[in-house]
Amino acid sequence: MRFALIAPKAESAIYDGHLKKLFNMYTTTLPHLVPYIPKGIDFKVFSGRENNNIPLEEFDAIGISENTSAANNAHILAKRAQKIGIPVILGGTHATAMFEEEKKYGVVVRGGHGGPPLEMILNRLQKGLPLEEHYDAFTSPTKFRSPRRDVMKKRFAYEIAPVSTTVGCPWNCNYCSVKTLYGNTFFHYPIDEIIKDIKTVGKHFFFVDDNLSYDQIYAEELMKQLTPLNKKWAMQAVSSLGNKEQESFVDLAYDAGLRAVYFGLDGVTESSLKEAGAGHKRNPIQKTLDQIARIHDKGILIEIGFVVGYDHDTEETFDLIQNLIDKSVADSAIFHILTPYPGTALFNKLKKQNRITTFDWSKYNTGNLTFELAGMPKQVFMDRYNRLWEYNLSISRIWKTTRSSPNPIITLGKKLATKNYRRKILNQV
Ligand code: SF4
Incomplete structure (x- = not known):
């Protein structure tokens, strides 16, 4: 058969065109x-x-x-x-x-x-x-089977393997599909299995979990066992990474090869965070920026992902984000439009309110507005969204962030490729 x-x-x-050809991750x-x-x-x-x-x-x-x-x-x-x-x-x-x-x-x-x-x-x-x-398939398999990475055809010049240590999530963000797939399940894979898996990937990889450091005892032990492998890796994190109690994890992670962090800042105001149900991410924004600066000082690249489109977002939200980009030492920022993926609480709410404006699923990629906004007209929103990208990818900002980056070549290459791709998107509109 x-x-x-x-x-x-x-x-x-966001990531396509030259950037995707240059370096990317395959599906996990x-x-x-x-x-x-x-x-x-x-x-x-x-x-x-x-x-x-x-x-x-x-x-x-x-x-x-x-x-x-x-x-x-x-x-x-x-x-x-x-x-x-x-x-x-x-x-x-x-x-x-x-x-x-x-x-x-x-x-x-x-x-x-x-x-x-x-x-x-x-x-x-x-x-x-x-x-x-x-x-x-809502219950987990009894035994971990190591992923077969050898079957993935190499498609990118600089390939980063996705590595996952967790199944499910303890949090409950209302726009997130993790609950759709796993319900309330949350557990870590055994450390020895993760280490065995990481030994099969190349020099670089990416921890795709949102909550790698959620269980600090697990995370610190993983870092200790990872250090001798001499890999370089990136992770994504919620804003609590860098909290006082996480400092020892960040130190161990750096020694174990952590060189880039993607921070998901889902909302920039109290009301938008509340709307997102992202209870764990409620660090005041200034505290998050201070944490980001501390992590960046160690020589770790930082990218911040902002989400816009909450009912409480207004034109002032865009001003606030622009201000935060200026104040932050982050090497790059990207902007997602809130997207109501089917199965999520957000989708159910907007559908009930008759606010979903398209069921063309190809538009559900956080780059398109797929529902009726509460806080401003669509045209104004899209104009501010595009201007935010434009500002973020202006030559002066590229120059500034490249100069202060722990890895100027990656920062510059990524920004120029993103700028090119954004130009292509705008030309298609
Ligand atoms: S923390 Fe991340 S994975 Fe967990 S529910 Fe929120 S968005 Fe989903």
């Missing part, structure tokens, strides 16, 4: 699913490829890992497969959240622990047994 495991192409709002899902493909099945993995370059005719079944921004492409692939007459298995956030819609495209695996159901489905297909309409 020949099986294709596919993560369809999604349009990125597919390498975690491959260990569940039963022996004897001849499989191939396709990640982020144009639909036309996926030869479905060569396979007896396909599995699609579907997030919302890739859903349109997933549907095109599923229809092609149905036309040929081969079974389609759909999983991921979009398939889980939009189950009633998605089941017309194939067998749906709901939930974030898709490996065991995939194994069961493929075993049944091999034996010619019928399949259910859907399978649930």
Whole structure:
């Protein structure tokens, strides 16, 4: 039996074009699913490829890992497969959240622990047994299976492997799909398994968890075991990273190779944070900026991600963000438009209020406004959003941040590539 495991192409709002060709991460899902493909099945993995370059005719079944921004492409692939007459298995956030819609495209695996159901489905297909309409994957597998990174085709000049230490999240941000996939599940993988996995990646990798340092005992032990591997890595964090009680973690992390942090500052005002339900991120903004400065002083690159579009956001919010960029030592900043992904509390709220303005899933990538704003007209919002990018990528700001960056080459390269991509986006509007 020949099986294709596919993560369809999604349009990125921020990282694309030259930047994506230069350096990028591959999807973390597919390498975690491959260990569940039963022996004897001849499989191939396709990640982020144009639909036309996926030869479905060569396979007896396909599995699609579907997030919302890739859903349109997933549907095109599923229809092609149905036309040929081969079974389609759909999983991921979009398939889980939009189950009633998605089941017309194939067998749906709901939930974030898709490996065991995939194994069961493929075993049944091999034996010619019928399949259910859907399978649930809301409980975690009993044993960790090391991801098969070797199946990911090298596509970028400077490739960064995604590494995940956690499943689920203890927090409950109302725009986030993690709860859709994992409910209230939250646990760390065993440290020895993580170290074994990291030994298989190249020199650079990225911890994709939002909460790497949530369990400080776990995180500090991980850092100690990571240090001898001599890798360089990045992580993403909520604003509590750098709190007094996290200082020892940051020191150990630097020794273990931490060289870049992405800080998610979901809202910049008390009211927007409250709206986001991001209870853990309520450090006052000045405190966060001080923490960022301390971490940056160690020689760690900092990128801040801002989110705009909350009901409480007004034109003053954009002024405030611009002011924060000026005051901060961060090497770069990016701007996301709040996006109501299906399955989230935000989506349910806006749908109930009849405020969702498009169900074109390709627009759900944090670069488009997909719902009616409460705080200002769409045109004003988009104008301020685009001006924020323009300001952030102005030559004077690129010069300033590159000069103070712990890694000027990366900072400059990334900014010029982003500037180029933003120009392309604006020309398309
Ligand atoms: S902290 Fe991150 S992963 Fe957790 S709920 Fe919030 S956005 Fe989602």
